[in-house]
Amino acid sequence: MDIGHRLRTIREERGLSQRELAAKAGLTNGTISLIEKNKTSPSVASLKSLLDAIPISMAEFFSPLEDAETPKVFYRQSEFIEISPSSEGQVSLRQLGNAEQHSLQVLHETYPPGADTGPELLVHDGEEAGVVISGEIEVTVDNAVSVLAPGDGYMFDSRLPHRFRNIGTVTCVVVSACTPPSF
Known part of the structure; x- marks a missing residue:
């Protein structure tokens, strides 16, 4: 896109x-x-600030036109929507399907070493949860900070200021969900 x-x-x-x-x-x-x-390329936090100012959700900004009459059920890896396209050292956020047509937003997130969601803490309506698939990720939610490893997870109210940062030496992969789709 x-x-x-x-x-x-x-x-x-x-x-x-x-x-x-x-x-x-x-x-x-x-x-x-x-x-x-x-x-x-804007950081995830900067793009979120821009879209909040318009106002439009990330899901709506990146939503493809899908036929609402025949909802899509299965998605190949190549069909995920690039919310934050991968580039050298940057976070890659790939969305499963058109979140505007569902009450759940699912993301496949990739954080190269040193990558983060930006210096500004993210805040948006909803709840989010995720599971670390590989690597490690430092997650800040309000005043709490934790480093999560493969198999570890998180769940919190997205209205709390939050940030994700790979402080490790290998790429971190997270699968997350947000409801309602507000990111």
Whole structure:
């Protein structure tokens, strides 16, 4: 998905200038311009701030057009929706199906060593849970911090400030769910 083009299209549909969106999201209009020109990729937290300022959920932003009459049940790995496309050293978030058509959002998350969801703590409506498949991940929820290993999991109210960070030396993979789809 062309994130920059999609962001510009939605911003313009909502009648927002780059400057207005930047002010609402707490970013500079130069940053918005770079994102829209695909000259930089936003962190997960920055993209979430932008979409909250519009307002539009991550699920809606990345939702493909699926035929509502014949719901899709099975998805191949190549059919997952790239919410945060993988790039060198960055978090990759891949969504299973169109979360706008369901009450549950499922993500396949990959954190290379040193990658995190961004310096700003995430906050959004809903609850989320996940299980670490491989590697280790440091999870911060409100004032609690824990390093989770394969087989470990988490579950919390997403309205609490939270962050995910790979402080290890190997890639970490997490499968998570959020309900309702608000991320």
